Amino acid sequence: QKEVEQDPGPLSVPEGAIVSLNCTYSNSAFQYFMWYRQYSRKGPELLMYTYSSGNKEDGRFTAQVDKSSKYISLFIRDSQPSDSATYLCAMRGSSASKIIFGSGTRLSIRP
């Protein structure tokens, strides 16, 4: 069993839709949770970062962490074609431990 599981997609939605991206994990020691966005032929860039459980909002993006279920989500409101990319969840235990990435979900927003 992988430490971090993520549905690879692809996921295709119309412009303006709400998008929900999810990851599950098995290591209860994970405390730091991140979402990275990766455009084609580019390196990942950090979108959202959450410590422990709860919600965090930044513009059209909301990250949720449910540690009891070992489940994290990223919601994108009013999705735009420019949001088309691969979204990688990532997590780590202590601040000194390595970051483990999910395999990524490929998202396409149709104009």
Next chain:
Amino acid sequence: EAGVAQSPRYKIIEKRQSVAFWCNPISGHATLYWYQQILGQGPKLLIQFQNNGVVDDSQLPKDRFSAERLKGVDSTLKIQPAKLEDSAVYLCASSLDRPGYNEKLFFGSGTQLSVL
């Protein structure tokens, strides 16, 4: 500020040949990472440096891969000899060594390696 610089952008080699990748991190970033990203997968950490020292190289295939970070700035990753399964994008990233910033990795655009 300038981002993480990597070169070359693309490399095609035959199996059993050697190859080297170069990375220059963002100025002032003490931590440098090399990741391997195989098509359709997430990045996998190969090695993490803090300044000159190695923090984690547990997933580096040390029989064929080596990496160094001289003077705590730029870094090279070498593969010798290459195997077909080494075909991947090799990503370099850097971060500040400071609480609250350890999760913010800045990635370069990567080197796409094809081993034939």
